Amino acid sequence: MALSKPLEDLMRLFERFPGIGEKSARRMVLFLLQQPKGFSEALAEGIRKCSSSLHPCSICGNITDDDPCSICSDPFRDKSTLCIVESVEDLITLEQAGIYNGLYFVLGMLYSPLEGEEVSPQVLERLVKRVSQGDIKEVILAFSPKVEGELTMNLITSVLDPLPVTVSRLSYGLPVGGSVSFADRTTLHAALEARTCLKRGEGRQ
């Protein structure tokens, strides 16, 4: 192999990103070299800026350059609803969908006993404190529907049990736009269990 060192060094760095393999990294570096110089300047600067100015919001755990973050400090958000998510990535996904106007709490992990991962008592304490403060009336659990998500929901539901708040979770069912024939058995089962009534039978006796 006879690649020049700066090229190879940068490829190795790009390869460290999740989902970026050797070929993608190579393509990225070559793309970079074809762009006007302003692009790589902006990229290098953007990376520096992100890594120096961003940090977790002290209230919700969202990534932010202010503190509290723009969600926590937004006067127009519904302060009575708190959505608990596994990660900032999930928070961003929900935000970008534009379907939720309440507040968030980033748990940072799921309870995964098989991998020896517990939700630390400190995090649970922070959560209880957060839910006790302010006007939270409903806590929505928005974890991915898998074993770890279910276990974490059980844990949080029991931890929040003493508090006078409603706890709900996202519904499970057919993904909209998906097809019945492609749905797996567990999803079909969930969709059947949680079926929505469209017309209620009148008593005819």
Place this chain on the structure above:
Amino acid sequence: MALSKPLEDLMRLFERFPGIGEKSARRMVLFLLQQPKGFSEALAEGIRKCSSSLHPCSICGNITDDDPCSICSDPFRDKSTLCIVESVEDLITLEQAGIYNGLYFVLGMLYSPLEGEEVSPQVLERLVKRVSQGDIKEVILAFSPKVEGELTMNLITSVLDPLPVTVSRLSYGLPVGGSVSFADRTTLHAALEARTCLKRGEGRQ
């Protein structure tokens, strides 16, 4: 959407790369933020360094920080064989495979009349000049097997016709490790046409 500006700016920049969509860009930025600060420093620096120090080799067109590049100036490479590739990406792919020890010539494009792309006379002139110089005995055309590749091969073969060099192309056939049942018709046809004789029938008359 309530993402902080540095985060969103960097996501937009990552999204400009080929093969990087919104979700991958988001994941990349969040990954970056989880790394030790040294990583983002190294990345920013690597990007700056690449964009400031790399340029095409004046002999072959490979991307390099020296001139001529490390391949052209390597005394141990076979100077009698010149492999013509479409792009630096293809050159790197061949180099990383470690199967070729000759020199290269990066054409930079393919002849694609349907998209109105011609190989410029200047490039062809450079190619003829390159092949005439030194001790080139064989020119290997290593283009992707598609219409544009074939047209470019025809063009180059005719351009090099007056010169006393052998011109060859990579063989077409079943990809090794692939399966007959997954091969497309054109590949099967090529594999049949270019079949390799394993035992020659002896005359028995």
